[in-house]
Amino acid sequence: MHVLIVEDEKQLSDEIKKYLEREGFSCEEAYTGHVASDKLWSNSYDLILLDLGLPDYDGIDLLKEIVKSKKESPVIILSARSSLDDKIKGLDLGADDYLPKPFSLLELKSRIMAVIRRQHGFRENLIRINDLDIDLDKRVVLCKGQQLLLTRKEYDILIFIVLNKDRVVTRLQISEHIWGDIIEENYNSNYIDVHIKNLRKKIADLSGSDYLETVRGVGFRFNSEG
Numbered sequence: 563m564h565v566l567i568v569e570d571e572k573q574l575s576d577e578i579k580k581y582l583e584r585e586g587f588s589c590e591e592a593y594t595g596h597v598a599s600d601k602l603w604s605n606s607y608d609l610i611l612l613d614l615g616l617p618d619y620d621g622i623d624l625l626k627e628i629v630k631s632k633k634e635s636p637v638i639i640l641s642a643r644s645s646l647d648d649k650i651k652g653l654d655l656g657a658d659d660y661l662p663k664p665f666s667l668l669e670l671k672s673r674i675m676a677v678i679r680r681q682h683g684f685r686e687n688l689i690r691i692n693d694l695d696i697d698l699d700k701r702v703v704l705c706k707g708q709q710l711l712l713t714r715k716e717y718d719i720l721i722f723i724v725l726n727k728d729r730v731v732t733r734l735q736i737s738e739h740i741w742g743d744i745i746e747e748n749y750n751s752n753y754i755d756v757h758i759k760n761l762r763k764k765i766a767d768l769s770g771s772d773y774l775e776t777v778r779g780v781g782f783r784f785n786s787e788g
């Protein structure tokens with residue numbers, strides 16, 4: 563999962579980044595609204611953490627930009643402003659959740675997971691799909707009851723494809739999701755194919771089936787019927 567942290571308190575931002583990276587997310591930071599705005603136009607994020615009180619920008623305006631950009635990145639507002647007005651305004655404008663400061667990192671993570679799950683239509687942290695039982699919290703995948711031994715990248719790619727089940731995800735989307743900042747011309751899509759090949763093999767070894775479909779010239783799709 564690729565997360566953008568928009569927060570001008572560097573110490574807090576760095577703390578969130580360090581924590582989320584330990585939990586398997588990849589993070590980018592924007593300490594100002596202008597940096598955030600630039601990043602929003604050039605990158606895609608699975609989630610945006612947005613501080614409303616920025617030195618150079620009104621967080622509410624940034625939220626409007628995010629919604630307008632139609633990239634469908636969910637937003638969690640982090641705010642020291644605890645007025646009901648701000649909260650209602652933020653949620654009305656399309657934010658997915660609102661977390662007043664101070665908050666615990668554990669709570670932040672559980673809100674993040676809830677928002678991402680909801681966005682993809684899953685209600686729980688345990689996903690059962692085809693032969694797979696996925697524990698999003700523990701980052702463990704069982705296939706027919708046996709644990710799949712996945713590398714971090716394989717896990718991240720699998721989850722991204724599963725969350726978008728029955729839709730085609732492109733190599734570029736996978737790449738952005740896993741590695742974040744990428745320059746289109748330089749990214750090597752073979753790299754992704756290698757991970758997919760390994761994933762397929764590991765799943766097929768335990769399940770005997772292959773539900774990671776390759777859509778020629780486009781990308782991949784998790785076939786939840788398969």
Ligand code: CA
Binds near residue numbers: 569570613614615616
């Ligand atoms: Ca602030």
